[in-house]
Amino acid sequence: MDVDIGNALAGVATPGVPRSYLDRLDERVADAHDRIRTGMADDEFGYAALNLPERADPDAIRAAVAPLADADTVLTVGIGGSSLGAATLTDALATEGEAHYLDNVDPAQVSSLLDDLDLESTAVNVVSRSGTTAETLANFLVVREAYEERGVDWTERTLVTTGDSGNLRDLADEHDLPVLAVPDGVPGRFSALSTVGLAPAALLGVDIEGVLAGAREERDALSGSLFETPAYAYGALLYALDGRGAHANVMMPYHESLETYAEWYAQLHAESLGKDGLGQTPVRALGATDQHSQLQLYRAGPNDKLVTFVHARDGPDVPIPSADLDGLDYLAGATLGELRDAEFAATEASLADVGLPSVRVEIERVDAPAVGGLLFGMEAATVLAGELYGVETFVQPAVEWGKEVARGLLRGEEALEETESLRVTRE
Template sequence: MSLPILDLNNVLAPALAEGGLDPARLEVGGDLQRRFADAHEVFERRRAAGDLGFLDLPFDRETAGRVAEVAESFGQWFEDVVVLGIGGSGLGAVALREALLVPAWNERSDEVREYHPRLHVVDNPDPRTVHALFERIDPRRALFVVISKSGSTAETMALYLVARARVAAVVEAEQVRGHFLFVTDPERGALRTLAEAEGIPTLPVPANVGGRFSVLSSVGLLPAAVCGIDIDELLAGAAAMVEACRGTDLRANPAAALATVLWAADTELDLPIHVLMAYADRLRAFTLWFQQLWAESLGKVRGDGHVGPTPLPAVGATDQHAQVQLFMEGPRDKIVVFLAVDGSGVEVEVPDLHPDVETMAYLGGAGLGTLLDAERRATTEALRLRSRPSITLEVGSADARSFGALIMLFEIATVYAGGLYGVDPLDQPGVELGKRLTYALMGRHGYEAPDVPEVDERWRIGGTSG
């Protein structure tokens, strides 16, 4: 099979007039190669300690089999599957739906969906969104997949309570549990306890797989499988990428090359903003998945300082008319990773209807995919001519197999990057304070209301019309 190709040419000194990396530094024996070797050692140590559960997911046939079984038993009964999960519990399912199902899945007929259910992901306790969801689904024909490893995520618990009451209002008491599936820690937490007490079916998130690394666990696989995505192919691609990312030679390990170049871009070339720009609508959601992975893993306190790049999602060609002006002429603080997709599966011909109109004639006879690819190459080249570095990741056809490989590439690169930055890529201590303050404001037992300073009304500006 063919795996993604990482093209580094446009980040290297030969291609960039100024500010490029010297290729010798990436070769065997080069200083970046040696620097990576340290990060690789950290990675191998954590793998040996059993911390990197996400690496095992592609090889876990038992879970995949159980997911397929559950998906099949549920899929045929329900018109709507509603994932209740936030952060890593929701982003992966959306990325899979957008990349691998026909576009606008939830707007399509039963025939087009081949009688698979619609897939909604509610990742915000926004009353307007939730109200509108229940206006258009029938709880009697809906399955709610509640995803929270800890069983304590406030937003998800609130959404679960709402959904449960809606189901209970329209089905017999003993049928309520059949409308819920909990994806949670195999042993602990409130959802686990509840499931056992009430006989609600569950799927596990392994203890050593954190939320943002969980898309290839039941968290992402169940929603995917229930909509007919071939999870075996997804896992096969991921497995191949695990095999491909080994050793310390940057030229033989794409995740290593990706992590090292992005780290060096931030810490040496002063390019702390890492743009992921996908030239395909289907990968728009993937860029948001990446944003969480990269931001939450690497944005950390280190010693008495603060480190971490800022990931910035973008889509081509659309963002050429939104963000590219800034990328071209704004401060030199960005490196762009382009995602190039081989879209040969679908092409739409541009007809030659106005051969006499200069702004249209050259488009006639081409395909939209050809145009989109030309836009990507032109943008890459325009940035290069201004000595603005980029990496191109050639994804292939973006089918389940290559998408699985893409996911794993970024997951491994993230842990490598953690080693390079000298931070723990698996924790997220910075969100605890906000959680505690939320509990306090909501009156949860044992949390004291914060002592917020008085608002000075003089600095509340506006509010009345002229």
């Protein structure tokens, strides 16, 4: 993963970060790096996630998924960090079969998906560290009933990924289901490079060893200077720009296969850094699609955003057929990849022209090592930013509050405080 922050520096962008400030900030980055290294060495909660490239065991993962290796489709039941990392890997890298994710409790969507699936050839991967996540357990119970109604033995098609205790662990023990352990000390949003993210990927033929190898390269590249570590350069820049008024971070990959990566990053960023009145708002975008839906705002609206472009230098391509059509002579002899890259370069230049800060994150190609490195790099960037902000990066109290209230409402034990409403209806 390479990071170019030139278009976010003062003199080019407003807000922008002066190079002299980055020189001073680098001293704090060195201190933060020492804290991160200590946390990793001691396997402290949260920091342990940065050890996953070394600790994850692909052989154990492949052994656990082996009983389901005949599946054509993998249905992962989880929410948030229990699904987005896996979805990022399968959407970017899977070359065989289909992956589906039940990560919401929308009755219409759940019913429609189950109606369309051939359950006899579908493996179910249910993921919850606690084994008590309401949305996950509710969806899994619906899935299990669908299997039973169609006469398919769900116990022969189910993999459980969970903690050492809880409802799912008990279920796995009772029915002798294949089970993978969620690693200790790793918050869900940091678990993409663990059993949580790698098991569905392995079932769909992804080179999980390559993913981990790429992540290890980024891990080994961590140093005490933002000028030597791409991940730290990015994390430090987020912090510095937020303090100067760039309160939104638009994550904009220029590859369809990385669209889910932007969703994964949004959770990682928001849940880790949104505390104590601090943190940028992550925005998901996709190039070149959102040049037509969002670029107008970015170029002509308020300069309160950073746009992060993610671009691969190499990859498959498709020639554009010649056509006798007026006004399309510029496409003659071009390819779809060349058109996409021209759109990317033009968008980047367009934002620089009006002084909106942007960062270019480049990988060589969308393959297993590069995606593994990208995921690890963004995790390390987020941890560093958390150190600079001084927030508790690895907790999410606001999320837990909402979960408790929802459980109380379902039990009839909680009543939400009435607030004044202004309802507008048609006559």
